[in-house]
Amino acid sequence: MLDPAMRASDSDRDAVSGVLRNAEADGRLDAAELADRLDALGRARTYSDLDDVVRDLTSTLPSEFLDPSPTDPEPARVGSVPEHLIGSPGFTPEDPLIFDAGWGTQRRVGGWTLPPFISVRGGAGTVFLDCCSAQTVSEVISVDVAGGMGDIKFVIPVGWGVDTLRVGRGMGTVSEKTAGHTPGMPTLAFFGHMTLGSLTIRTPNWFDRRRHRKIQKQNPMLTASSSPSELPSVSPNDLR
Numbered sequence: 153m154l155d156p157a158m159r160a161s162d163s164d165r166d167a168v169s170g171v172l173r174n175a176e177a178d179g180r181l182d183a184a185e186l187a188d189r190l191d192a193l194g195r196a197r198t199y200s201d202l203d204d205v206v207r208d209l210t211s212t213l214p215s216e217f218l219d220p221s222p223t224d225p226e227p228a229r230v231g232s233v234p235e236h237l238i239g240s241p242g243f244t245p246e247d248p249l250i251f252d253a254g255w256g257t258q259r260r261v262g263g264w265t266l267p268p269f270i271s272v273r274g275g276a277g278t279v280f281l282d283c284c285s286a287q288t289v290s291e292v293i294s295v296d297v298a299g300g301m302g303d304i305k306f307v308i309p310v311g312w313g314v315d316t317l318r319v320g321r322g323m324g325t326v327s328e329k330t331a332g333h334t335p336g337m338p339t340l341a342f343f344g345h346m347t348l349g350s351l352t353i354r355t356p357n358w359f360d361r362r363r364h365r366k367i368q369k370q371n372p373m374l375t376a377s378s379s380p381s382e383l384p385s386v387s388p389n390d391l392r
Contacts, residue, residue, distance in 0.1 A: 165193060212362050249270045259282075269296075277303075285364070306354070311337040324350060
């Protein structure tokens with residue numbers, strides 16, 4: 153745990169906003185209390201300020217998840233293709249691994265294999281891909297995005313590269329909140345068009361780290377090479 157007096161990021165404030173809205177949805181806050189807390193959140197500058205906003209709503213405070221610990225998932229560097237995935241979608245440009253939200257939500261978290269070619273379609277819903285424990289098999293992952301009216305969200309390890317220069321915006325938005333590329337780590341190369349939707353690529357916030365630790369406790373044998381069928385289910389409330 154680092155000094156709670158350190159400045160919080162926009163991503164951390166977004167995560168706290170999600171905690172507050174969930175608390176209002178399940179009856180722990182009424183509408184007036186939610187408005188007061190959101191106002192306090194808007195004034196929050198440090199992790200200590202964030203702690204005060206949610207202190208009576210969660211047993212794990214933002215300041216407890218500032219830094220990775222030995223129990224945090226180790227972001228995998230480029231590896232070889234697992235034998236059971238040879239011939240699966242995502243390993244040729246003609247047959248990408250497709251994520252399509254339609255009118256709902258599609259998500260991938262925990263240990264999974266991120267192939268070199270994926271296609272992400274937001275539709276009118278949300279696609280949420282947490283890559284922090286993903287095993288990659290290529291230095292560059294080609295990501296074809298079609299935003300529609302939906303949202304596409306990537307959470308990536310610190311050190312991964314991001315290239316969005318080939319993404320058309322239209323009336324949509326593209327947001328990058330990353331820490332720069334570390335040599336030897338993978339790069340996500342995006343192309344396509346967002347139309348009316350939003351594309352967000354960011355590093356983990358405290359809420360993501362809490363989810364990672366919870367998954368590890370529930371699945372001690374889960375590794376970055378786990379197949380998609382082995383992934384745990386995740387509540388929509390985990391999406392931030």
